Amino acid sequence: MRQSDPQQRVLLDQLSRANQELTAASLKITHLARLEERAQIARDLHDTLGNALTGIVLTIRDDGMGVDPQSIPPNHFGLMGIRERVASAKSQLSIETKPGQGATLRVNIPWKHHTKNGSMVPYL
Numbered sequence: 001m002r003q004s005d006p007q008q009r010v011l012l013d014q015l016s017r018a019n020q021e022l023t024a025a026s027l028k029i030t031h032l033a034r035l036e037e038r039a040q041i042a043r044d045l046h047d048t049l050g051n052a053l054t055g056i057v058l059t060i061r062d063d064g065m066g067v068d069p070q071s072i073p074p075n076h077f078g079l080m081g082i083r084e085r086v087a088s089a090k091s092q093l094s095i096e097t098k099p100g101q102g103a104t105l106r107v108n109i110p111w112k113h114h115t116k117n118g119s120m121v122p123y124l
Helices: 006-052 078-088
Strands: 055-062 092-097 103-112
Touching: 078 092
Parallel strands: none
Antiparallel strands: 055 103, 092 103
């Protein structure tokens, strides 16, 4: 194919645009499929647990060095920020940690059950 042929350039340009549009469409379809999969998981969870679900517990563990929470200097705001965010979500935070033994953070997020459409929502 000669590059100087204007018809061939137009055709190559159109093929390139079509390829870009197909790639974008493919990404959108993949994204929508993932969203639908997440929605299906949520529906299955709701169907399985129904109104028996009273809360969700988020647990984060690390096997690092651990820390004595009382020894954290006042100019370090990491745990303070976590506590504030958890409190603003009307949830509870517990921290289990010992020097040399890692740490476990648990956030207990309560759920309420009565909404207009019957779905569960967090207390916020």
